Amino acid sequence: MYWQILFFSISTFLCLSLSRLLLSLWQYKRVHNAGGLRPIMFGGLRVDTTTVGFALALPLLLAPWFNDALWAQQITAVYLSAMWLLILLPELSSVQFIMEYDVRPNRLYTDYLKHPKEVAGMLWQGYKLPVFGALVLLALLCYAGSAVFGRTFPFAQSFSWPAALGLSLASAAVSFLAIRGTLRHRPLNPSTVAYCGDCLLNSLALNSTYNVAYALYSLKNERSAADLYGDLPTADMQRLVLDHAGIQSTHPELPSLHQHIANHSHARPLNIVIIVEESLGAQFVGNLGGQDLTPNLDKLSTEGWNFRKAYATGTRSVRGLEALVCGFPPSASDAVLRLSGAQQNFFTLAQGLKPLGYRSHFVYGGEAHFDNMKGFFMGNGFDELHERAQFKDPAFVGTWGASDEDMFNKVHEILSDAHDTPTLCLAFSVSNHSPWEYPSGRITPEGETASVQNTVRYADWAIGQFFDRAKQESYWENTVFLVAADHDARVGGADAVPLRHFHIPALILGGTVAARQDDRIISQIDLPVTLLSLADASIVHPMIGQDLTKRQTVERAIMQYGENFGYLQQDLLTVLEPGKKHRQFTYTAPADYQVVETHPQALETAKAYALWPTYMYDSRSYTIATTHDVQNTYSHALSIAAE
Template identity: 30%
Template sequence: MFLKIYWKPVLWLLVFYVSVCTVLRIALLLNPVTTAHFYFIDYVKIFVGGALNDALIFVLLGTLLWLYLLFLSDGKFKKPFGYIIFGLLVALLCYLIFFNNILKQYGNVVPLIGILFVSFKTLLFGLMLFFPKLRKPLRTVFYFITVLLFAALILLNALSEYYFWNEFGVRYNFIAVDYLIYTNEVIGNIMESYPVVPLFTMLGIIALAITFWIVYKTRVFVTQLPTFFTKIKITVIYGGAAFLSFWLLPLLSKMGNTDNMFASELQSDGVYKFCVAFIDNDLNYFKFYSTINQAEAFRLLKNQLPGLQGKSTLHEVKDSLPEIHKNVVLITVESLSEDYLQHYGNSNHLTPFLDSLADESMFFTNLYAVGNRTVRGLEAVTLCIPPAPGESIIKRKGNENKFSTGFIFKQKGYQVKFLYGGYSYFDNMRDFYEGNGYDIVDRNNFAPNEISFANIWGVCDEDMAKKAIKTMNAEAATGRPFFNHWMTVSNHRPFTYPNGKIDIPGDAKSREGGVKYTDYALRRFFEVSEKQAWFHNTVFIIVADHCASSSGKTALPMSKYRIPCIVYSPGFIVPQQVDKLMSQIDIMPTVMSLLHFSYSSKFIGQNVLDANYKPRAFIATYEDMGFVKNDTLTVLSPVREVKQYHLAPKILDSIEPQFQYQYKEVPVKNIDKNLQNETVSYYQTSAWLMQNGKFQNDAN
């Protein structure tokens, strides 16, 4: 009998959670982002295996509900225990209000939150102690609130997962963990991007309806409290179920991994994926990935970087011609996928300026982003090394004094700045760039009259362009060359920008509008720049930080990582198309070669115009490390897993032959060990350099 009565709250919410997750899976399957083909067995795994995953994760989450119910008791109000507990609560409240304590040392709102919480608990306990008739109605009210919180959070999680999938094509991952840290930008982005009021209103109505039903069916729990021994029996059973769930979840997650990335993601539970990402945000390469002897790794790397000595990437870059100290402006454009450009088949004329500029520039047509986050793109063009698994170096401790592009330019006498329209504390950009010798120009440097439009991510790109030109005019007046790295923001959800600038309204919140407005802002930047004295002594590089979407049928869909890169300097750079396979980490070493720089380098990125360059590219998520060479994609994954795919070209009639870079990734059964070892050599060496402090801006 006790099982029937006292399990009901957890069981009803478990059924609700599994039902909501099942509806979510159907919605994700029907989402246009989900482009894979599924077989019958895939559907069985997605829905049956998925429901099992959901049930197990809720058993763990339900522990919080059970603990709440477990401590419902009349015994604590009996004399003298009730008065002792009440006295202790009053004493604790006085201590928090009148004495110095650890909460006050934290400052901000923490002491207030602590005082309000203890005040509420003291008041509630006092009411139930001195007015016994209030116990049942108060318990019922707070039981209702507790169930409502569970129901609302279950619905809110499903809604969040849907929009997260719509944006990234996966369940919660490392990005979702990041979003917890930067709540101001993320909440602001949500408020500006989505119809929050109607969505939350509907969510609230459903949550209330479900709560009324569950409380009606289970209210006996708070009106007929279980005995002490009944609680022990249920706790033993629930504890066993929780332990079993904790043990089974990783096993089911591993069994659910398949070559069909969408099937694997749909079968998993989003909350579980979030917890895994939170725990494994810093993946130690040597613990989780395939390795080889470190001396062998450097030996293999030497094939690409002649001149390496011992366990170091230090090598000399020599040029026979005199150095040219032109100004350099590097513009990394938010989410500029190659398929937005007309050259790659887009017929919507979203980037008319960039399309025209590409024809007047050195246009790298076969270049790949290293990752799917802004910090990965910034890391690649700044440090010029392959990405490390887990968190970006930009966001890690000890990210200062690295061997960077800014360090090289400073050696050559340049002024070095990082320009960003938002607040650069986001994603730890300020800490990273200041720690590596860059001066910062961000939203903090804008006067009110310099801002015509801003959203949660920062001032619009047009305002930043004007600020950049003011900054460059001031730099040019000093007589010293400058290297400025500008990160744009407007092509980011919520995709809002000033009205009247392009033919897509700024309040339409359209991704296409975000792309087109950024193109417009860049046109305005160059139109004004052309009138400045420093313009014809400047090299401009325009490259995406990453693509708009990296979701696909496989974990690393190569075509989703291709980005445009334009190097423009009229009268200096000869317009041409460079179709060599290359990576973001190669951009700045190549630009430095155009300036005939000679320097001691630790970069793994290469000058792709060198006759000895061996084409290859790096693409990665936070845990899958990819290496592209010889029509093969090699992927290193935890735990020491290695996969290879043959890249079979897919020809599209709408695209010119020189831009045909679409591929079908065909799994390879017999792995090419040479390519596997070469892949390992790059990623293992990059991790080793960082781990052992060998990528600092010194001679070691």
């Protein structure tokens, strides 16, 4: 069995590497412009190791016990031949798939399998020669593979049970490390090897079997809101959501796509900097009635546009990021950063601002493959990534990465180097996170040194230091800054939706931003739309958030808490819970809920907002028209085949 395993490993690595090399040479111009072959080939080895690790985990565990048994070798030969076919088939489909979708086989590859009649007709009508060539090559490779690792070895070595036990334990450890792909915080995923803004090149660093398998694995994160909360006619859902946002769609297939006209005018579009503060809930912020831990933020709140009743959409960082960068509301599924169908052609501010000449940066002091941030942002419009590995001589590195002051130093560097190029910069802090690490000498700790209170004090210190410097720089007058939390820390409680834990700071600053205290109830999804107006960035986008520079807005907030969906309009909170009747409350901060009789209009609106994200994701409609045409290729091809 060991010889069979060795031959299979060598054959698989060689074939996958050769395929990756040939695909890269086919796309050489794009590969060359993005930095050459090295990141694709070396990243590919990591992914191939994980693929081979999955395939060989079982035979490696059993080999010490049955290495010399001919029947076991024969079964292993059949198993490895099946794995060989499973790995090669998507790989040989890659060229045609790339020609259609400009990316390796992914979730759409499996969607095709749901329509065997139509797909067979499509292949027969338009792809006879490629299909025939691929089948011939597949047959030859399968024959060659089975001839190499399908052999049996009558004189294979046997092992005593202590040796077999030791080898099994060693095999388990090797398989675990190979499958995990890294010793870092999170296992290897497609985001780990993403290295540029070209989705095709990032997918070349994968192999097609891995890409398809990961897409299938990610389906566990997708849930139907209609199954949880009940259905609503699509037309009614669209009408309620779009009317609230004041949107008149300009595209029949993209319901919320519309032209945003900025109502602030500047010599050129301003830089947009979104500073996402980890776990900085309103409970810590003095000017929002919280603990007296943020003197710098409190001072800045008197100098900019301060939203005193801003609410997060969820309790995870990915929720805050999808709201602040994509303007996408929360759903019953996981956040879109982690969903396979949103890894390209999904709207972000970076995608929308490209026509205006913006260059987009994502700054994160940790490992950006965490929560698939790297893959999602690089696949959806961001030009440059700055993560821990790119930080030179950071002042402090903790468990989660370089400190907040290092993040702000990188933001300062980006803005200083931008000159007249309009810049979008998304900066995500890491310091205010357990185990509560921060550099010494910045603050005077109170109580236990490693505590959330002290990391909040440090995060606030870093904010103050950055803005003291930014105000002295030339970019101050040309930049709109947003400081907002992703979510609160340690959200919990017996309430169906604990609103006080969704209350977050949101502050807009900059040389052109007037000081203002705003007591309207707003959602995180309103902030990116508002930034566009303040920056004089008129673009086409599908966001349903409200432009808060307009006087007439609906005071409402949307939030997902576990499986519960909350819709707050003024003081009325509607809660949708799976398998239960809805509940409605009047809410008075910080935690007073009074049950009230059903308000039908508020209930219908809440259900519309709960269903909207699932509908937009499933229909691949949350994008701009120029990219949506690529997504339509699949349905168009099937419709032609059906005819």
